[in-house]
Amino acid sequence: MKPDGSALDRARELLEETSDQLHEEAPCGYVSTLPDGTIVRVNRWVTRVLARPREELLGGVRLQELLTIGGRIYWETHVAPLLRMQGHVEEIALELEGAERRVPVLLNAVLLRDEAGEPLGMRSSLLDVTERRRYERELLAARDEAEEAARIKGTLFSMVSHDIRSPLSALVSAGELLEETELSPEQERYVRVVQRSANSILELVDEVLSLGKLEAGHTRLERKPFELCSLVEGLAEELRLRAEDKGLKLDVEIAEDVPSRLMGDPIKLGRVLTNLIGNAIKFTEQGSVRVSVSRVQATEESATLLFVIRDTGIGIAEDELDHIFDDFTQGSEQICARYGGSGLGLGICKKLLGLHGSHLKVTTRPDRGSTFSFELTLDRAPA
Structure with a gap:
């Protein structure tokens, strides 16, 4: 059954009333103008912010005249040309000259045209920011x-x-x-x-x-040539005595296809490796610590390497994983009391790797050990 004409008319009237009410009570300003900016319609927000009656604004005031002096100049030099050229502007920062203060607003406006392309008017919204x-x-x-x-x-x-x-x-x-x-x-x-x-x-x-x-x-990261194999093996040799004092094996495996001479900061890379290997030794009571370096991908100019430090130590509880990279964090009170340390090492590693554009990953099982790994892309050193 089709609605009769009177029902459609009532529906249209209701829709128009609702639209008018939304327009009038909106929490932002709505302004309709002629092509030259002369205001023909405003909502309550505009009259309230400007503290000017509606009758004063309609028919004799242009939108750009509501702006500060700087805003009027900007309108003529930027906003008006943009409207003519592209037909709209979005989020233009301006200031209204309010009754008690200047009101910063974001202007969005669209230029209305007839079928021949001639300007009919403009509709704008003003958002108080x-x-x-x-x-x-x-x-x-x-x-x-x-x-x-x-x-x-x-x-x-x-x-x-x-x-x-x-x-x-x-x-x-x-x-x-x-x-x-x-x-x-x-x-x-x-x-x-x-x-x-x-x-x-x-x-x-x-x-x-x-x-x-x-x-x-x-x-700051330095950039100089260094021998990667010598760096890793030298660090391991320094830490091996500490491992042997605990009856642990410290193994190092560097894949044959890993480039030897690279460009980078060996001091800071060494600091990361020393902290990770030292932690692995500290928190491992029996078994071994294994350090490996492998190539992920390489070009003639650079190589992406994977560094892995794996231990058979106490591991890390799941509820502590989210905090192990925080400064001065070292797990439970029992671990702090038993193993000591400042809790800064992993946080420093994370920050140093961040400077390299890398990040530290960890997989762990309590009482089974932990594996820390990170990827690093380094340029090859010139021959």
Whole structure:
């Protein structure tokens, strides 16, 4: 059954009333104008923001006249030409000259044309972005405060760490010299305790210094040729004694197709590998630690390599995985008490790899061990 004409008319009237009501009560400004900008219709938002009666705006005021002086100039030089050329503009930042204050708005406008292409008028919307501007200013201020706090913290870390490091280095050197003299077994034990403690604090100071520089944005990657095999095997040799003291095997496997000479920052790559291998040894009581380097892909100019450090240690609980890369995080209280350490190593590794455009991955099973891996793309060194 088709609706009669009166029902259709009522439906149209209702639709028009609803549309008019939405237009009038909208939380943004709606303005309809003639081609020259003369206002022929506005909604309540416009009259409220400008504190001007509707009758004053209709028929005798142009839209661009509601703008600040700078906005009027911008309208003539940018907005009007864009409208004529492309028929619309989107999110143009302007300011209305309100009764009590200037109101920042975003203008969206479309030019209406007849069948011959001649302008008929323009319909515009004005969105008040006062709160958005305030929020953006607060965000910028918060960012500046955070950057300043990070800078101060980095400076403080560097100053304090330097003041601690200097006497500790002297203490370690004195202990090494003392070892070369004739000592009783008890004295040798005391010297080893002093050296071990001093070295532990030195490692902590180095980690704090590294963290401070990374967070302050003072760390830059160097680019120089180095021998990858020599770097990895040299680090493993230095750490092998620590592994053997715990009865562990430390194996290194570098695939034959891995390029030997590469361009990069061997110091920072070495720091990442030292932290990961050292952690693997620390948290492994029996079994082995295995380090492997393989080629993922290569071109004549560069090579992408996969570094894997696998251990048979205590592993990591699933609920701790989301936090292991946070600074000063080292798992449960029992692990902290048993193994010690600052909890900075993995966080530093993550940040250093981030500088390389890489990221650290981990797979683990409690009491079965962990595997840390990352990919690194390095240019080949010239022959």
